[in-house]
Amino acid sequence: MRAIREIFLVVIGLVTGLSTPLWGQINISGKSGLMYIPSADVQEEGTFTVGYAYSPSRYAIKYNRTNSESIYFISLVVLSRLEINVNLLRPNGMAPRSSVGFAAEGIGDRQIDLKYVFMTEKTRWPSVALILSAPFGIDNSLITNALVATKHVKLSKIIDAGFTVGMGSPYSLYRSGVKNEENSDIFTGYTLKDKRDKPYYYLAGPFGGVNLSVANKAGLMFEWDSQHVNIGLYARLVRHWTLQAGLVNGDQLTFGTSYSLNLLQLPKRLSAKHSPAK
Amino acid sequence: MRKRIRTSVLNEPLVQGLFLLVGLLVWSTGESRSQSVNKLLNFENLTVDTARHQIYYEQRLYRNPLIGLLELAEEVVPQGITTFVPLFQGVPIAGYQLGSGLRTTTLSGNDRQRFNREHPFDGRAYKFDFRLQPEFIAQFGFREQIVESKTNLLLQSQLYISRGLILNWGVLFPIINRLDNQALNVRPAPTFLNQFLALNGTNFMSLSAGLFYNDQYGVNVQYRHADLTKRWSYGMESGLTGFYFFPPNGFYYETMKNVLLLADVAYRIPGRDVTLKLSGGQYLYQDRGVRFDFIRQLGSVEVGFYVSKTGNGGSGGFNFAIPIAPGRIFQTRRLRLRTTEEFRWEYAYSRGYNMATRYKVSYQLDALLRQYHTSYLQNQYR
Numbered sequence: 001m002r003a004i005r006e007i008f009l010v011v012i013g014l015v016t017g018l019s020t021p022l023w024g025q026i027n028i029s030g031k032s033g034l035m036y037i038p039s040a041d042v043q044e045e046g047t048f049t050v051g052y053a054y055s056p057s058r059y060a061i062k063y064n065r066t067n068s069e070s071i072y073f074i075s076l077v078v079l080s081r082l083e084i085n086v087n088l089l090r091p092n093g094m095a096p097r098s099s100v101g102f103a104a105e106g107i108g109d110r111q112i113d114l115k116y117v118f119m120t121e122k123t124r125w126p127s128v129a130l131i132l133s134a135p136f137g138i139d140n141s142l143i144t145n146a147l148v149a150t151k152h153v154k155l156s157k158i159i160d161a162g163f164t165v166g167m168g169s170p171y172s173l174y175r176s177g178v179k180n181e182e183n184s185d186i187f188t189g190y191t192l193k194d195k196r197d198k199p200y201y202y203l204a205g206p207f208g209g210v211n212l213s214v215a216n217k218a219g220l221m222f223e224w225d226s227q228h229v230n231i232g233l234y235a236r237l238v239r240h241w242t243l244q245a246g247l248v249n250g251d252q253l254t255f256g257t258s259y260s261l262n263l264l265q266l267p268k269r270l271s272a273k274h275s276p277a278k
Numbered sequence: 279m280r281k282r283i284r285t286s287v288l289n290e291p292l293v294q295g296l297f298l299l300v301g302l303l304v305w306s307t308g309e310s311r312s313q314s315v316n317k318l319l320n321f322e323n324l325t326v327d328t329a330r331h332q333i334y335y336e337q338r339l340y341r342n343p344l345i346g347l348l349e350l351a352e353e354v355v356p357q358g359i360t361t362f363v364p365l366f367q368g369v370p371i372a373g374y375q376l377g378s379g380l381r382t383t384t385l386s387g388n389d390r391q392r393f394n395r396e397h398p399f400d401g402r403a404y405k406f407d408f409r410l411q412p413e414f415i416a417q418f419g420f421r422e423q424i425v426e427s428k429t430n431l432l433l434q435s436q437l438y439i440s441r442g443l444i445l446n447w448g449v450l451f452p453i454i455n456r457l458d459n460q461a462l463n464v465r466p467a468p469t470f471l472n473q474f475l476a477l478n479g480t481n482f483m484s485l486s487a488g489l490f491y492n493d494q495y496g497v498n499v500q501y502r503h504a505d506l507t508k509r510w511s512y513g514m515e516s517g518l519t520g521f522y523f524f525p526p527n528g529f530y531y532e533t534m535k536n537v538l539l540l541a542d543v544a545y546r547i548p549g550r551d552v553t554l555k556l557s558g559g560q561y562l563y564q565d566r567g568v569r570f571d572f573i574r575q576l577g578s579v580e581v582g583f584y585v586s587k588t589g590n591g592g593s594g595g596f597n598f599a600i601p602i603a604p605g606r607i608f609q610t611r612r613l614r615l616r617t618t619e620e621f622r623w624e625y626a627y628s629r630g631y632n633m634a635t636r637y638k639v640s641y642q643l644d645a646l647l648r649q650y651h652t653s654y655l656q657n658q659y660r
Contacts, residue, residue, distance in 0.1 A: 046576050046577070048579075076576075076581060078574050078581065079550055079552070079574070084583070084596075086596070107418050107425060110418075110627070112596070112627075134594075134627075136594060136627055136628075184590070184591035184592075184628055184629070184630030184631065184633065185591040185592040185593075185628065185630065186585075186592045186593055186594050186627055186628045187587065187592040188592070263576040263577045263578070263579045264576055264577050264658070265577065266344070266345065266348070266577065266658065267345060270345065270348045270349065
């Protein structure tokens with residue numbers, strides 16, 4: 001019993017003694033997270049990330065069972081608690097034609113999302129974040145309206161377990177009646193929609209997962225994305241470049257890659273002499 | 279046959295420009311062969327006031343003024359310099375003291391008059407500085423042509439005429455045009471005069487006249503009250519412009535009939551390098567309305583998010599300003615070729631017709647002055 005208590009204290013000490021952690025793992029829409037689910041983590045303030053993710057056709061979000069999808073994203077940690085993320089979703093290959101006669105793809109679905117961490121991680125409490133997609137989308141499918149909590153536990157000197165649980169709202173605001181060519185006012189046409197009305201949808205209902213990271217260099221992920229169980233791996237190759245791959249529902253492969261850099265760093269020749277630790 | 283004539287017209291200015299560049303290059307390397315490679319070459323119009331331990335300097339290489347300041351500090355702090363006064367177009371901005379932190383002193387009208395007396399303006403203190411500036415104008419979302427864009431590469435330069443007064447000029451090389459029906463002819467880049475004025479420590483003006491960006495020519499006046507040590511600032515901008523463009527053989531313009539009249543008030547959150555700005559008035563084509571900006575400065579980069587609501591519609595989106603790598607390509611005491619220190623771009627979510635549109639001059643006063651705000655420099659230095 002005493003031994004358990006001691007281990008617990010050591011774990012607590014390690015967790016609280018951590019300097020600013022860098023959670024470099026990015027989810028399908030470009031947010032700190034696992035594979036399909038977001039977490040309440042945000043990277044260091046000023047971190048800019050650019051990346052790509054592939055969603056296989058049976059789990060493609062908009063073009064489900066007709067096309068696999070490519071998702072391109074950028075994100076920026078604008079404030080230490082605020083991450084803003086812009087993503088673009090496109091079908092791979094020829095998309096089905098729409099009734100108006102043009103290929104249905106267009107430029108793709110553009111979406112702007114915000115993640116705000118309103119409670120940072122404490123010794124006993126997880127960090128809690130609210131994620132909202134900007135409501136002025138016309139026909140977005142990666143909409144993430146969710147409340148999520150994440151807690152990191154140091155399992156050994158180098159292994160960190162990040163537990164995430166969250167709830168995705170099936171409801172979202174769209175501007176459904178608006179045509180692309182008539183899109184002249186983002187403040188009109190709002191309609192409340194239920195994602196579950198579509199045959200396939202993203203992140204509605206409870207979700208969760210765990211990210212086991214080894215020395216912040218590589219890791220193993222397990223998640224419930226509100227519909228399936230997914231398993232994945234990731235590795236950071238050079239300092240800022242992450243590669244990841246996963247198996248969705250034990251069926252099809254997903255993969256992605258991202259590159260991060262911190263915009264707040266001064267050029268090396270100057271920062272060595274003028275670093276905050278001077 | 280017709281095509282051949284056109285090609286030769288296309289190439290002529292390009293060839294001439296190249297000859298001019300090579301000529302300047304040969305001339306300047308010849309002159310500077312004896313000079314050692316020196317970090318001070320990054321700076322222009324350097325003057326030292328040993329009695330006051332001050333150095334006045336201008337640097338046009340870095341978007342982030344702190345990089346220039348620290349680079350210069352490495353060279354001159356050992357010589358007893360404590361106060362750094364960056365100049366913009368030959369006009370002092372403010373005084374910065376480096377110590378355990380960074381301190382800012384605004385310059386009074388008297389300080390400025392004394393500086394002007396003691397340091398008469400000399401255009402020869404500046405290099406022939408050539409800047410490669412990309413230009414990307416785009417609209418998205420139209421199904422027949424999903425990205426309608428116009429991409430150009432500008433070779434720009436600035437001619438220093440008197441204190442605060444410069445002539446912006448250059449050559450524009452078109453690369454792609456899928457936006458409008460303008461031909462791909464090599465043409466003059468936006469060419470205009472700009473006078474920067476510091477009335478005292480906290481009141482600044484920028485006056486421009488000539489051919490601006492976004493096909494508008496005319497006059498533009500900006501005024502701003504901004505204490506570089508305080509949170510609040512406000513400003514006004516007005517302009518009278520008309521449409522112009524350079525067809526392959528000549529110059530086309532319409533009368534000046536677009537009145538721009540804008541006012542803004544901005545609040546800075548010093549600890550976060552965030553500026554919240556509310557602006558409104560009349561934009562181009564008599565479109566009236568308001569716009570709200572959230573602006574974050576991050577080192578050499580600036581990122582903003584905005585929403586606007588005007589008579590022509592509502593929009594929102596993001597913008598950014600970044601330096602383009604590699605920066606300095608080649609430089610001597612007299613001549614420099616470099617990539618731009620600032621590429622600015624804005625994305626609007628909705629595509630409408632003339633919503634809160636404006637044209638661009640070389641710099642906006644508010645954007646320029648927030649780069650010199652004490653908290654922005656201090657947050658990076660501490």
